[in-house]
Amino acid sequence: MNAAPKRPRIGVGVIVIRNGRVLLGKRKNSHGAGTWQFPGGHLEYGESIEACARRELHEETGLSISRLRMGPFTNDIFEKEQKHYVTLFVIAEGTEGDPEVKEPHKCECWEWFRWSAMPTPHFLPITNLLKQNFSIADAEDPAAAITAEMTAMASADQATQLQRFFKTGPGEYAEGDRFLGIKVPRLRQLAKKHAPASMAAIESLLCSPVHEARQLALFLLIGRFQKADPDGQAAIVDFYLAHTRWINNWDLVDCSAHTILGAFLLRRKRGVLYRLVQSENLWERRIAMVATWQFIRAGEIADTMELAARLLQDREDLIHKAAGWMLREAGKHDERALTAFLDTHCLQMPRTMLRYAIERLPEPRRLAFLKRKA
Known part of the structure; x- marks a missing residue:
């Protein structure tokens, strides 16, 4: 043999x-x-x-x-x-x-x-x-110059405030997240300045332990997505979904889920959202919900309602808020549909989700739903 x-x-x-x-x-x-x-x-x-x-x-x-x-x-x-x-x-x-x-x-x-x-x-x-004449000089972080620029903008006082605001303490949802103390408008200015940044630089920023670096990476990714052709957009969405472990706070999700994933799925099948909504990862579930904001703006609310229904028993307050927020946005386009959803599910809904969802309803109707929930 x-x-x-x-x-x-x-x-x-x-x-x-x-x-x-x-x-x-x-x-x-x-x-x-x-x-x-x-x-x-x-x-x-x-x-x-x-x-x-x-x-x-x-x-x-x-x-x-x-x-x-x-x-x-x-x-x-x-x-x-x-x-x-x-x-x-x-x-x-x-x-x-x-x-x-x-x-x-x-x-x-x-x-x-x-x-x-x-x-x-x-x-x-x-x-x-x-x-091959390789050296670690060839391996220099492609985002090193951007990171140095961000470090020069750091504010210790602002960083302390942001760490409290974003719940970074022991046992909190963003435990251990690090902040430089850079406000969002300055990050958006940096994103415009560094719009030509490579995907390698964006990935380096997105995988950073520093919160503002991850947010800047998402702003850069959004800008790149908006200018890309369909194949380029598909590649960016694949990149986004492969890096959700770094999209790990509500502001990171809320700036990117609808502008990247939602925008891509607007005229495509949306099965990925129904996979994400079942994830053990809190932020992936929030991504699924907030992605539908793009559909709502286009007058499509069915997926918002269905995903919200699947999150009625979710244990996380940040999911209750996201689902209630999207229901409220859907209600701006179709109040009857929101009312029908609430009539069916109001008794099962977490109170936070209900309060967010009814925020824009006429006062008598809002109070009626709260009374039913009491």
């Missing part, structure tokens, strides 16, 4: 950059023992490259990645060991804390080095990477 042909495997290497240095570990007990390597490992079946990078880095060092983006690749043939890998490099920034040796049977130590002073011998993927 003929042996199965050997096939290359996929490896993922994580180039962790901090303060102009990269993280390297000294390999043990495997091919390349005694050489210096980046964190990384095998890409598992069904796993995304980004997920693999996050998993391997955490398993090997205990570090978590704040921002990452794709880098170069190398074709690595280990002649002596008869092994063949294609190594996909991911560039990671925004890590905090000290790396730990989590797998001492595989790695002797983790240390930070300047690119020009990396120790030898190198693990083969690094050797091949250097043959």
Whole structure:
């Protein structure tokens, strides 16, 4: 019987950059023992490259990645060991804390080095990477100049106020979110100034731990969407849906859900909204609801009513507010439809949702619904 042909495997290497240095570990007990390597490992079946990078880095060092983006690749043939890998490099920034040796049977130590002073011998993927003349100067954050400009605008007093307003304390919905203290009008000015920013720069901003950077990224994305052709808009929507974990506060959702996702779906099938409305992620459910604002403005309210009905039992106050808000907007276009919805669901509706929904109704009708709910 003929042996199965050997096939290359996929490896993922994580180039962790901090303060102009990269993280390297000294390999043990495997091919390349005694050489210096980046964190990384095998890409598992069904796993995304980004997920693999996050998993391997955490398993090997205990570090978590704040921002990452794709880098170069190398074709690595280990002649002596008869092994063949294609190594996909991911560039990671925004890590905090000290790396730990989590797998001492595989790695002797983790240390930070300047690119020009990396120790030898190198693990083969690094050797091949250097043959491409790659350096971390090539990996500079594409949003670095924008980030520096934002940092110069920072206001500590305003940041403190925003952190209180957006509920960033322990156990609150935006726990740990960081603010520079830049007001929205100034962010919109920055978005106009940097309208030509690349998608790589937008992604870097959107994956930032800083709230204003994420909001600026969305303003830039909205501007790009509005000027794009249908294929370009579809690509932006795919990008938006792939990054919802970073669209993680009500202001970020409310500025972008209808202007990007809702605008795209206005003349298309809307099944994605019914998937999002079932999400465990609070912000994805809010995205589904607020996206319908674009439909309401076009005189279409059926999806608003249906999605609101599916959120009647939602546990989150921010969802009650969003659903009530969209019902109120729908009622401006068709008060009879809103009244019919309320007649059917008023007893089931969370009180906050009801109050938002009836805000623009004539006073006698508004009071009647409140009385029924009491």
